Amino acid sequence: MITIVNGGTQGLGEAVARRLVATGFTDGIVLTGRSADLGRALASELTDAGVDTLFVQADALDPAMPRAVVDATVERFGRVNGLVNVAAATSRATLFADTPEHVDRQMAINVKAPYFLIQAAARHMIEHGHAGSIVNVGSTTGHGGQTKLTAYAMSKGALTIMTKNLAFGLMRHGIRVNQVNPGWMETDSEHHTQITHDGAPENWLELAAPTRPLGRLVQPWEVANTIVHCLSPDAGMLTGNCIDVDQSVQGAGDPPLPGVDDTVDPD
Numbered sequence: 001m002i003t004i005v006n007g008g009t010q011g012l013g014e015a016v017a018r019r020l021v022a023t024g025f026t027d028g029i030v031l032t033g034r035s036a037d038l039g040r041a042l043a044s045e046l047t048d049a050g051v052d053t054l055f056v057q058a059d060a061l062d063p064a065m066p067r068a069v070v071d072a073t074v075e076r077f078g079r080v081n082g083l084v085n086v087a088a089a090t091s092r093a094t095l096f097a098d099t100p101e102h103v104d105r106q107m108a109i110n111v112k113a114p115y116f117l118i119q120a121a122a123r124h125m126i127e128h129g130h131a132g133s134i135v136n137v138g139s140t141t142g143h144g145g146q147t148k149l150t151a152y153a154m155s156k157g158a159l160t161i162m163t164k165n166l167a168f169g170l171m172r173h174g175i176r177v178n179q180v181n182p183g184w185m186e187t188d189s190e191h192h193t194q195i196t197h198d199g200a201p202e203n204w205l206e207l208a209a210p211t212r213p214l215g216r217l218v219q220p221w222e223v224a225n226t227i228v229h230c231l232s233p234d235a236g237m238l239t240g241n242c243i244d245v246d247q248s249v250q251g252a253g254d255p256p257l258p259g260v261d262d263t264v265d266p267d
Contacts, residue, residue, distance in 0.1 A: 007087025
């Protein structure tokens with residue numbers, strides 16, 4: 001199995017790549033991302049660990065990115081069997097602080113780029129008679145989300161519909177499409193966001209962990225395990241499913257109420 005991990009140079013994407021190597025069912029991995037230093041270093045490490053890994057520097061905002069990534073994969077490995085869409089933009093904005101440019105960027109990175117990567121990969125799979133498996137990374141925020149994450153929640157909700165629609169449309173070609181929705185996850189990117197954008201103290205994780213039902217945040221390796229299972233032949237006929245990896249049960253318990261600060265006066 002030759003697998004593309006879009007956004008695979010750090011955080012959850014890196015965890016997925018490492019899990020692919022650990023399972024041993026993949027013959028090659030293609031990592032995409034903006035950081036050449038991170039991407040090349042991880043590709044070299046995974047290759048040394050026994051799985052030929054290629055890094056393709058790519059920007060999700062570039063319309064040429066999907067075709068370029070798939071072409072590079074086929075040139076190196078001869079085929080594409082798997083795709084994991086991890087890359088995402090998670091910037092903040094409430095309804096009254098939002099801008100068309102911000103919404104466009106969220107939708108371009110979180111919906112449009114995965115959509116056209118799937119188009120390019122699925123076209124190759126169908127033309128060459130290869131079965132395949134695709135996993136999109138959504139978010140539990142896509143169920144509704146916080147008021148400061150409206151555009152992000154919209155994009156992840158759209159990704160869910162896209163996953164189900166494409167799973168239905170591609171199943172006759174032997175291509176499965178599923179989605180995994182992480183909850184609040186501990187990553188370097190989340191640490192940066194908490195400090196830089198949310199004004200949290202340096203020890204925010206120490207303060208946040210006791211508020212979670214299991215006493216900690218979701219870990220990237222836990223989400224990666226679920227993603228790789230969905231991607232792998234072990235998932236059997238699993239397709240069109242959206243799986244939450246979180247510490248909550250959607251629809252159960254008392255519904256949350258907006259806080260006083262969540263209502264922003266447009267004036």
